[in-house]
Amino acid sequence: MTDDFTSSYAAAGVDTAAGDLAVELMKSAVSATHGPNVFGGVGGFAGLFDVSFLKNFKRPLLATSTDGVGTKVAIAQALDKHDTIGQDLVGMVVDDIIVVGATPLFMTDYIACGRVVPSRIAEIVAGIAQACSATGTALVGGETAEHPGLLGPDDYDVAGAAVGAVEAEAMLGAHLVQDGDVVVAMESSGLHSNGFSLVRHILASRDMGYTDRSDDLGGIVGEVLLEPTRLYTAVLLRVLPSGGVHALSHVTGGGIAANLARVLPVGSWVQVERSSWSPPPVFRVLSALAGSTLESAEGTWNLGIGMIAVVSPESAGRIMAALTADGIHSWQIGRVHTAVRDLTGFAQGAKGINGGAVRLIGAFAD
Known part of the structure; x- marks a missing residue:
C-alpha cells in the first residue's frame, strides 16, 4: 500500500526520493556553516541554536529579517545558472540584520519549485551556505517544497529568514x-x-x-x-x-x-x-x-x-x-x-x- 501511494504521489509530480537526494548533496555545504552553537545538524524538524551567551548581555535584543530575491531568479533560470542566487538571498536578509548593529546568528531558507532537480537545489543552497559562512551566519535549517501544477518544472523561488542579536545600548538608529x-x-x-x-x-x-x-x-x-x-x-x-x-x-x-x-x-x-x-x-x-x-x-x-x-x-x-x-x-x-x-x-x-x-x-x- 505504501509503495502504491508513493507511486501515486510521484505520478502527481512530487518526487520524495529526489528531495532526499537534494538534502544529501547540500549537507556538507550547510554543515560547514555550523559552529559550536548549532545543535542537531541537518535534517531536523527545527534548527537549534545555543544562545546561552546572551546571559552575558545587559539587555539583549533579537533582530530578525526575512526576504527573497525577487524576479532575478527568472534570469538564473533562463541561463540555468544557479550558483549566485544564494548569495543574493543572504545579502537581502542578513545585511538587513547588521543595519541595527546586530550580529547575525542563524538563518533558514525556503525553496519552492515545480520539480526537484537535486543538483540544482544543491547549487542554490551551496551559494546560500557560502554567503552565510562569509557573514558568520549559521544555516541551521530550510525547506524545499515541490509544487507541480503551480510552478513550471524548471521554475523556483527562494526566500529566507535570519536572526541576530545586539546589546540594547549598542543598537544603531x-x-x-x-x-x-x-x-x-x-x-x-x-x-x-x-x-x-x-x-x-x-x-x-x-x-x-x-x-x-x-x-x-x-x-x-x-x-x-x-x-x-x-x-x-x-x-x-x-x-x-x-x-x-x-x-x-x-x-x-x-x-x-x-x-x-x-x-x-x-x-x-x-x-x-x-x-x-x-x-x-x-x-x-x-x-x-x-x-x-x-x-x-x-x-x-x-x-x-x-x-x-x-x-x-x-x-x-x-x-x-x-x-x-x-x-x-x-x-x-x-x-x-x-x-x-x-x-x-x-x-x-x-x-x-x-x-x-x-x-x-x-x-x-x-
Whole structure:
C-alpha cells in the first residue's frame, strides 16, 4: 500500500526520493556553516541554536529579517545558472540584520519549485551556505517544497529568514543621528536584487535576450545581470566596535533617498550630492535602453550605492579608510542637517516609518 501511494504521489509530480537526494548533496555545504552553537545538524524538524551567551548581555535584543530575491531568479533560470542566487538571498536578509548593529546568528531558507532537480537545489543552497559562512551566519535549517501544477518544472523561488542579536545600548538608529553627521556611501556590486521586473521589461521591449552579448554592458547580458549582491555584514562587524557609526541604511527596494530617510530622525534632512559618484555602466545602459534618465530610476535601483552609513564627523575619515582597506570602496555623499527648511521635493520616511527627509541634487559625475 505504501509503495502504491508513493507511486501515486510521484505520478502527481512530487518526487520524495529526489528531495532526499537534494538534502544529501547540500549537507556538507550547510554543515560547514555550523559552529559550536548549532545543535542537531541537518535534517531536523527545527534548527537549534545555543544562545546561552546572551546571559552575558545587559539587555539583549533579537533582530530578525526575512526576504527573497525577487524576479532575478527568472534570469538564473533562463541561463540555468544557479550558483549566485544564494548569495543574493543572504545579502537581502542578513545585511538587513547588521543595519541595527546586530550580529547575525542563524538563518533558514525556503525553496519552492515545480520539480526537484537535486543538483540544482544543491547549487542554490551551496551559494546560500557560502554567503552565510562569509557573514558568520549559521544555516541551521530550510525547506524545499515541490509544487507541480503551480510552478513550471524548471521554475523556483527562494526566500529566507535570519536572526541576530545586539546589546540594547549598542543598537544603531535614528536616535543616535545628530546635526552635522557625515553620510558615507558604500559601493554596490551592481543591481543587487531589486528592480528586476523593470530590468526584464526593458530588455523585453528591446527584444534583448539574456544570452545576447552586449558590448555596452561588457559581456553576456544575463551574466552581467546575475552579478551577486555585495555582502557588507562581515566588514561592518569589524568597523562597528571602534565606534562612530550612528545609523546604517541598506539600499534595497525604494532606492537611495527613501531608504536613507528611514534611519534619520524626524526633522532632519540630507541632500545627497549626485556629483560625488558615477553610476556604473549597468545602470546607464539600462536607462538608455529605456529611453529615460538615471534620475528617473532613483526610486527603483541603487545606482551604485548598496549600503549607507551615517557617522560622526570626527570618525568619518577613519571609517571610510577602514571600509576601503577591507575591500569596500566608500565616499562621502552628504551631511545631516536639522535646521528648519522647506522640505518640498524631499523623500520623507518610507515603509511606514516617519523618518527624516532626503533628496538627491545636482548631476551625476561622468
